[in-house]
Amino acid sequence: MTEKIRAGILGATGAVGQRFVQALADHPWFELTSLAASERSAGKTYSQASNWKLDVPLPENVADIEVVPVDPAKVDADIVFSALPSDHAKTVEPVFAKNGFAVASNASAYRMGEDVPLVIPEVNEDHLEMIEIQQDNRGWDGYIITNPNCSTIVMTVTLKPLMKFGLSSVNVATMQAISGAGYNGVPSMAILDNIIPYIGSEEDKMETEPCKLLGEFNGSEIDFADISLSASCHRVPVMDGHTEAIWATMDENPAPEDVKRAFFDFDPKIDDLPSKPDKSIVVREEPDRPQPRLDRNMGNGMSVSVGRIREGIRYIAMGHNTIRGAAGASVLNAELLCKKGKI
Incomplete structure (x- = not known):
């Protein structure tokens, strides 16, 4: 892959959001271009807003990125990784999908949707073929895929x-x-x-x-x-x-x-x-x-x-649970999307 794909994180300051930062900071296929969080965090640098809790250092190339609101107009990315709480994800994720973003969600809001792929790459990579059905059903330019609990x-x-x-x-x-x-x-x-x-x-x-x-x-x-x-x-x-x-x-x-x-x-x-x-x-x-x-x-x-x-x-x-069971699962799903040419 010659050119990296622009990636954003929704809910970037929370526990799973920090795992996403860890996974994406030096990823060979993705470039971390947007970190989005609550209005309370927006406008601060990530190091100021995140209250970093992981047992590895906060990546230096992420520390000074300015946190933006969770708003499609403010997020500069091709794919967003959602670490939002389920009730927030239920309203926010469709807005991003409608605006053309690929949404790789860790939230439970849409996992059981009839036209939403719920994917573990080792288990059911063919379920990603539902993306086109989802876009036709909902009139979206983007889409939502999910990883399980x-x-x-x-x-x-x-x-x-x-x-x-x-x-x-x-x-x-x-x-x-x-x-x-x-x-x-x-x-x-x-x-x-x-x-x-x-x-x-x-x-x-x-x-x-x-x-x-x-x-x-x-x-x-x-x-x-x-x-x-x-x-x-x-x-x-x-x-x-x-x-x-x-x-x-x-x-x-x-x-x-x-x-x-x-x-x-x-x-x-x-x-x-x-x-x-x-x-x-x-x-x-x-x-x-x-x-x-x-x-x-x-x-x-x-x-x-x-x-x-x-x-x-x-x-x-x-x-x-927070790597294989959360952020790492979403990143692996996104890598599969890349492999299949869906981003």
Whole structure:
């Protein structure tokens, strides 16, 4: 790619927005040209507005960029990455799409829209063909594509290689990191020495999004996968990294070694995307892995680690929720858009 694509971030100062900055500051295909945030931040430099919280330095080439309002007339970009809260995204993202922007959204507002691609490149890259249908339906010059919920991504990447065994039902119990709620999302006195067995709307997302992701695009719409899903979601005192205990039932009743081999052999053939990890699924052989502190940064935070694959089939999956499960997922989607010539 000879000329970089101009990229903007909506909601650039928040936790996921900062991950977008980290991912895009020196990206080989995108040039970060606009950072948009609330009126409170607009007019300040990014270093002044962001209150940078990541454990890596604020990129020097981003620090002095002036933050602009979340307004298509103020944002200079070809594609915008949306880290907006869902209620804000619901009204803002269509305005950007109508004005010709490609919108790669991390928000939940349009994930289940009938003509909106919900995409994990390793799972369903062909669903991007819905973009033209969306533009025809809505009269937009641009479009919206979405990545799934953070816990859905971790689970669904591991479910894709199991589809060949006739996947019929999945039960999952999650242990989700506090960063998934944003910097101010969980008070310390609520989570220290505690587990919170409720995350609003999380279970609904995990029980619906995978059926769309694993469904078949028939040329006009998605035929959802016929899989029964049941989820129980819990917030635990871990900073980053969602851990999931998964029980999968398959028609062919594979042995644990068959499942392990399916994970080892999983090759989505997207190695030409810059953010793609060497291995989308990393199999841990140790009896006590994966663990978030030890494994969340595998593949620069883009790999999903699995282990404890047992009869049943039961296994543990773990992935970095704000990288693989959020900003990194949107950036990988955008790279796929580039590869397919849709930007």
